[in-house]
Amino acid sequence: MRLSVVIPAYNEASRIQRTLDELTGSAGSAIVCEVIVVDDGSRDGTPERVEAFAAAGPDPARLRVIRSVAHRGKGACVRDGMLAASGEAILMTDADLSAPLSEINKLLPWIDAGYDVVIGSRRMPDSVLDPPQPLRRRMMERTFRALRRRILLPDILDTQCGFKLFTRRAARSVFPDVRTEGFAFDCEALQLARGRGFRIREVGIIWRNDPDSRVRTVRDSLSVLADLWRLRFRRD
Secondary structure: OOEEEEEEEOOOOOOHHHHHHHHHOHHHHOOEEEEEEEEOOOOOOHHHHHHHHHHHOOOHHHEEEEEOOOOOOHHHHHHHHHHHOOOOEEEEEOOOOOOOHHHHHHHHHHHHOOOOEEEEEOOOOOOEEOOOOOHHHHHHHHHHHHHHHHHOOOOOOOOOOOEEEEEHHHHHHHHHHOOOOOOOHHHHHHHHHHHOOOOEEEEEOEEOOOOOOOOOHHHHHHHHHHHHHHHHOOOO
16 A cells, blocks of 8 residues: 655754654655655754755655745644645654654554544553653643543544544545644544544554653643634534
8 A cells, every 4th residue: 555644844853854764764665655744834944854855865756845934733734745645545643753653554454444544542442652741741631632522523532643544535535624724633634534424443552752742731722622612513
């Protein structure tokens, strides 16, 4: 199966090369047909580093950058990348690779089994958090998750994990209509996928907490909850 990988990136110059090394190395090259980095108006030279990495590699066409002049948000980046990808299956993953690329082997069999969207989860019984997030952040996320499940997608334990796999058919159906540009885009995409009859599977994965996360726990959680309330009453 041809696999595209979409990476939303904002000021990731300090770690993007390590991520690209893993995605295009010997193991990654056997799985991934293309990597698309969608830059969200970075000010630290992130897109230039990606372009330099591609130019120095053996197959520059496998790695490309989509640039945004303004800082729009993670949802806007993922939408653009998903619609530009050409693989039969399209993986969205965070720039820090908190979920190792090898975890794709837990998701792909479910695509073969007929599912359209397979989402990595940090909350399944077989999920492994190594290392886990700090206690304060875990408590905040537990509260957020309880509220989110009352508003939207009550049967999904972890909508916010940045490791999701879509078939190209599902991605092309869902992402043109994803309007949320912030962190609630995951929920909107899953809501649209379910409403259009696509089969969704949640799978436990290994997750490594990155202390340099771009998520601002309190502020971003409040913003996501506001977006979720709007999505709950969406009619189209």
